[in-house]
Amino acid sequence: MALFTSSTRQVPEAAAVPQHVAVIMDGNGRWAKKRFMPRFSGHAKGVEMVRKMVRACLERGIEYLTLFAFSSENWRRPEEEVSLLMQLFIKALEQQVDKLDENGVRLRIIGDITRFDSRLQELIRAAEARTAANERLQLTIAANYGGRWDIMQAVNAMLQAQPEKRTGWAEADLEPYLSMHFAPEPDLFIRTGGEERISNFLLWQLAYTELYFTSTLWPEFDRSKFDLAIASYQKRERRFGRTGEQLAGEANA
Ligand code: IPE
Ligand code: IPE
Ligand code: MG
Numbered sequence: 004m005a006l007f008t009s010s011t012r013q014v015p016e017a018a019a020v021p022q023h024v025a026v027i028m029d030g031n032g033r034w035a036k037k038r039f040m041p042r043f044s045g046h047a048k049g050v051e052m053v054r055k056m057v058r059a060c061l062e063r064g065i066e067y068l069t070l071f072a073f074s075s076e077n078w079r080r081p082e083e084e085v086s087l088l089m090q091l092f093i094k095a096l097e098q099q100v101d102k103l104d105e106n107g108v109r110l111r112i113i114g115d116i117t118r119f120d121s122r123l124q125e126l127i128r129a130a131e132a133r134t135a136a137n138e139r140l141q142l143t144i145a146a147n148y149g150g151r152w153d154i155m156q157a158v159n160a161m162l163q164a165q166p167e168k169r170t171g172w173a174e175a176d177l178e179p180y181l182s183m184h185f186a187p188e189p190d191l192f193i194r195t196g197g198e199e200r201i202s203n204f205l206l207w208q209l210a211y212t213e214l215y216f217t218s219t220l221w222p223e224f225d226r227s228k229f230d231l232a233i234a235s236y237q238k239r240e241r242r243f244g245r246t247g248e249q250l251a252g253e254a255n256a
Contacts, residue, residue: 021190021236023067024060025212027204028052030196030220037220043087048222050095059226060140061106063233067141067186071204075115075149089123092146096126100133107139113182114148115156141186148182150206157181183208191236193229195221213239 028049035045053070060068073088103110112127119127157180161172164180178184183205189212194200197218201209215232217224240247 019237020063020065021213021233022065023069023187023189024065024191024193025069025071025189025205025209026056026192027071027194027196027202028221028224029194029198031222033196034220034222042084043091045222046088046091050091052222052224053095054099055225056229057103057106057108057140057142059229061108065140067143067189069143069145069183069186069189069205071145071148071202073114073146073148074203075147075152076203078118078147089119093123093126096123096130100130103130103142104134104137107137108134108142109137109140110134111141111143111185112146113143113153114146115152116147118147143183143186145182145204149203150201151203153182153205154207181207188212191215191232193217193224193232195219195224211241211243213241 031045031049032042033045034048035042038044056070057068072092077088078085100110110130112131116124116127154177157177160180161177188208188210189205192204192209192212193215195217197216197220199216213236215235217228217232219228240250242250
């Protein structure tokens with residue numbers, strides 16, 4: 004019997020390590036403020052935490068890590084902060100790509116990168132090309148990314164590919180054009196920094212993701228905090244619309 008007409012996935016095995024973790028890394032500014040330091044030092048510390056997070060994912064066998072680094076709304080910040088964030092992004096690409104490559108990490112950037120300066124765009128393209136054959140961990144950085152932007156760019160690309168087709172589109176027609184087309188939907192979503200919102204991150208893909216919100220600020224989100232998030236995920240019962248009894252029956256079958 005075809006159980007699902009839904010596009011969301013079959014029920015994955017309980018208590019497994021999440022295959023795909025998506026994170027809104029929030030709280031850098033407040034972390035710096037607490038220490039009477041400029042917001043920028045919070046962002047610098049945030050980059051350090053990204054390195055640690057990548058290492059933790061490699062050690063735990065997590066296959067996809069998707070990080071929200073700069074939203075399409077973050078252009079509204081003071082010009083100086085935006086410019087410092089861009090410089091930090093450039094520096095991180097210049098300094099980290101070798102190490103990522105050595106560790107078998109494939110790096111992708113999703114978002115509208117045409118708004119970045121040409122040097123940054125060039126570094127992004129080079130980093131993606133350099134790591135394109137790596138398979139151990141798929142690391143995706145969302146930069147100038149917005150979930151609504153993503154859906155609209157996918158709709159436009161889909162329509163352009165088949166201009167004669169006027170109606171009858173299915174979810175599966177759109178999916179190949181979404182920025183995250185190469186990955187399964189996130190199993191676990193983490194937002195640090197205390198806010199409990201999605202802030203226009205992966206709107207399409209988070210349909211059935213387990214959500215985890217923590218007040219821990221991103222620069223303090225270390226391994227032990229990450230393990231707490233994974234432990235919380237492992238306790239969840241992912242029903243994808245079914246009843247708990249159905250799942251128990253399946254486990255006994
Ligand atoms: C998240 O930290 C990083 C970016 C949005 C670039 P914030 O800069 O939003 O930190 P808070 O929320 O002000 O503490
Ligand atoms: C969301 O953080 C985007 C990133 C972490 C890059 P913000 O701190 O900008 O989110 P809002 O605007 O407070 O929701
Ligand atoms: Mg914030």
